[in-house]
Amino acid sequence: MQASTQLAVHIRAVTKTFGTGEAAVRALKGVDFDARQGELLMIVGPSGCGKTTLLSVIAGTLDFEAGEVEVFGSSLHGMKPREVTEFRKRHVGFIFQQFNLIPTLTLIENVCVPLLINGTGRRVAEQKSAALLDRLGLQGRGHELPRNLSGGQQQRVAIARALVHEPRLVICDEPTSALDKDTGALIMELLRDIARHPDRTVIVVTHDNRIFKHADRLTEMEDGRVQRVHDQAGNSGENGGSSLFPPSPKLIT
Amino acid sequence: MxxxxxxxxxxxxxxxxxxxxxxxxxxxxxxxxxxxxxxxxxxTTSHMRNMRAKLWVVDRKVEQANELKALRDTDVNRVRSAPGVAWAVPVYMTIQSAKLADGNFKPVQLVGLDNTTLVGRPPVILQGRLEDVRLPNAVILDELGVKRLSAGRAKPLGLGDTFELNDKEARIVAICRADRHFFGYPYTYATYTQALQFAPKQRKMLSLVLAEPAPGWTLAAAASSIEAETGMKAYTEDELFWSTIWWYFRNTxxxxxxxxxxxxxxxxxxxxxxxxxxxxxxxxxxxxxxxxxxxxxxxxxxxxxxxxxxxxxxxxxxxxxxxxxxxxxxxxxxxxxxxxxxxxxxxxxxxxxxxxxxxxxxxxxxxxxxxxxxxxxxx
Incomplete structure (x- = not known):
């Protein structure tokens, strides 16, 4: 399914500084950024370029100083902290680099956390979580602890946890960096499928150029700014430059 | 969650x-x-539960129940003559040595009760009759006393058995249950007269006076009256309890x-x-x-x-x-x-x-x- 032209995330001139005085580090220096509904968008760039800071701002987990951040039409700038928390609770799903599964909880219990936070009853939450784990290929393993699973399986549990409350925005921080190539590819296929939902947007921060091919678009960052936006057609936005998408096999031959 | x-x-x-x-x-x-x-x-307040009286009259310098200063024998009559007093009886209290069968000695708390009324008598009589304490050389011993003083005997002390109390023969006529003494001494009850015979003679032998207010008098009013008339200290039961407790807080x-x-x-x-x-x-x-x-x-x-x-x-x-x-x-x-x-x-x-x-x-x-x-x- 093609990405719609409706914007899921609309960011203009956002700045963020960590620290004060001489130790101050400007992580975002007036970032403009858009993500569309129904697309899988990757934010890429070298370490320290501000990718994770931008992701945190989009997710509403980090305040910013200036600029405008709109997520599904809601401006985060005007929201009180409680409203931002409420927004995250309902609309954002998270997939972390280190999975962040709670080791003492079973897979089902880990997955049902967002539902419980949203006020869903325990029984219903556990049923939905078990069903989602089944769909993600973890049939019958819901009562196991995360330590019994491989990295790929743990990331699948994390994906289930990110999707169980049906969020519109899924935020992924280096989802494949702790996985081998094949498992990473499988996880990206899964995320690719998730992003096909017309009302959902998946934003992935990654260093891993092996997975770039799974993105609809790539936002390239450098030194706290968005440098270029690449799409599958080979366009690289107004700043030009070579496409980060790998050439198709057809072109190579 | x-x-x-x-x-x-x-x-x-x-x-x-x-x-x-x-x-x-x-x-x-x-x-x-x-x-x-x-x-x-x-x-520390076991005396009070073992003797139970509404008013405790002692020397004016006494601050707690375990440290009594002897009064003159006539002081009991001075308390009786104070307005607001229904009755007042003398009590003699002293620590005496009891000799065991094996030759050892154990200290006991000897309590001399008013011969006529036996006010201050032990709270629970387990064996024997209270009134028999008026017999010659008679004592009532508490359970702890039976246990302690039976050391070296073939069988525990019982009714009719005798032991030496300050070199004088004491005959057990009853066994009682009493609250434990602060120093761990067994309670031994006798009549006032008999207790004076067990103990060595001293110039002043009266330890304290137990009294009760006359009808229509409050405890506080009767205590004030006694203090005003006699110059002694009259504690209500509650006052003596807390005075004793606080004394241990302050002094130990x-x-x-x-x-x-x-x-x-x-x-x-x-x-x-x-x-x-x-x-x-x-x-x-x-x-x-x-x-x-x-x-x-x-x-x-x-x-x-x-x-x-x-x-x-x-x-x-x-x-x-x-x-x-x-x-x-x-x-x-x-x-x-x-x-x-x-x-x-x-x-x-x-x-x-x-x-x-x-x-x-x-x-x-x-x-x-x-x-x-x-x-x-x-x-």
């Missing part, structure tokens, strides 16, 4: 055991030591010794619990940050930490209270060390333990409150 909070806590066995163990130890230390302290304080190291151990229990409990719980929160900070990122409010996380902390508090308190109860039952059966657990004590300890838990949770809550959910994106 609270059941998940508990699973997170139970999943970390080492910290869970440490937390429950620390709080059990704190409960045990605080409750057991306080119970022994209260028991000891209770022993007992309260400080016990309080320091109780305080130690509180400090140990707070330190172990606080530190362990803080470490638990610190180790789970990443997960708590993830929950926060997923939309868990600070309030929800605070309640989760409180549930965890109070759960270990309940468990630790419960185990500690059970152990203290077991200790109490065993010592009460033996009669020592002193042990007294009024309902206020377990309630107070419970509140202290819950306070420790709330404080521990507060340390964690403060930490969680301040973490940014963005922490989860930092490698």
């Amino acid at each position: 609270y059941h998940l909070a508990l699973k997170m806590l139970l999943g970390d066995r080492a910290k869970f055991v440490m937390l429950v163990g620390g709080l059990t130890f704190a409960t045990l230390l605080m409750t057991q030591q306080a119970a022994v302290f209260f028991g000891l304080l209770t022993w 190291g007992i309260p400080v010794a016990f309080m320091s151990i109780i305080l130690l229990g509180l400090i140990v409990g707070t330190t172990i619990s606080g530190q362990t719980f803080y470490a638990f929160v610190h180790e789970n900070l990443r997960h708590l940050g993830a929950l926060k990122a997923m939309g868990a409010s600070n309030g929800l996380l605070a309640r989760m930490l409180l549930v965890q902390s109070l759960t270990v508090g309940f468990l630790g308190y419960g185990l500690g209270a059970l152990m203290v109860t077991a200790f109490g039952r065993s010592v009460l059966a033996r009669g020592e060390p002193p042990f007294m657990m009024p309902w206020q004590l377990p309630v107070g300890t419970f509140l202290a333990v819950m306070g420790i838990c709330c404080l521990s949770a507060l340390l964690g809550i403060r930490k969680v409150w301040n973490i940014e959910p963005a922490i989860v994106f930092r490698g």
Whole structure:
């Protein structure tokens, strides 16, 4: 399914500084950024370029100083902290680099956390979580602890946890960096499928150029700014430059 | 979410055991030591429960029930003549040596009761007849006395048996139950006249006067009247009780010794619990940050930490209270060390333990409150 032209995330001139005085580090220096509904968008760039800071701002987990951040039409700038928390609770799903599964909880219990936070009853939450784990290929393993699973399986549990409350925005921080190539590819296929939902947007921060091919678009960052936006057609936005998408096999031959 | 909070806590066995163990130890230390302290304080006022009178008239310098200064024999009549006094009787109290069958000596608390009324008589007669105490050389011995003075005998002392009291023959006519003396001496009752014969003669032999207010007189009014008329000190039962208790607070190291151990229990409990719980929160900070990122409010996380902390508090308190109860039952059966657990004590300890838990949770809550959910994106 093609990405719609409706914007899921609309960011203009956002700045963020960590620290004060001489130790101050400007992580975002007036970032403009858009993500569309129904697309899988990757934010890429070298370490320290501000990718994770931008992701945190989009997710509403980090305040910013200036600029405008709109997520599904809601401006985060005007929201009180409680409203931002409420927004995250309902609309954002998270997939972390280190999975962040709670080791003492079973897979089902880990997955049902967002539902419980949203006020869903325990029984219903556990049923939905078990069903989602089944769909993600973890049939019958819901009562196991995360330590019994491989990295790929743990990331699948994390994906289930990110999707169980049906969020519109899924935020992924280096989802494949702790996985081998094949498992990473499988996880990206899964995320690719998730992003096909017309009302959902998946934003992935990654260093891993092996997975770039799974993105609809790539936002390239450098030194706290968005440098270029690449799409599958080979366009690289107004700043030009070579496409980060790998050439198709057809072109190579 | 609270059941998940508990699973997170139970999943970390080492910290869970440490937390429950620390709080059990704190409960045990605080409750057991306080119970022994209260028991000891209770022993200081055993005379009052063993003699039971509304007014206690003593020398004006006397501050507590275990340190009596002798009065003149005529003072009892001066008390009787004071307005507002229904009756007043003399009591003689002294520590005397009883000789055992094996030649050893044991001190006993000899109480000389008014010959006619026997006011101040032992609270419970187990064997024999109270009135027989008026027979020549007769004494009533308490259970502890039977146990102590039977040493070296083929069978325990019983009715009709004799022993030497200050080189004079004393014949047991009754066995009673009495509250334990502060110094651990057995109570031995005799008539006032007989008690004076057991004890070596001194210039003043009257220890105190027990009295009761006349109808229409309040205790306070009758006591004031006695003091005004005689120049002696007239305590109501309640006044003498608290005066005795406070005397031990002011003049002995007992309260400080016990309080320091109780305080130690509180400090140990707070330190172990606080530190362990803080470490638990610190180790789970990443997960708590993830929950926060997923939309868990600070309030929800605070309640989760409180549930965890109070759960270990309940468990630790419960185990500690059970152990203290077991200790109490065993010592009460033996009669020592002193042990007294009024309902206020377990309630107070419970509140202290819950306070420790709330404080521990507060340390964690403060930490969680301040973490940014963005922490989860930092490698």
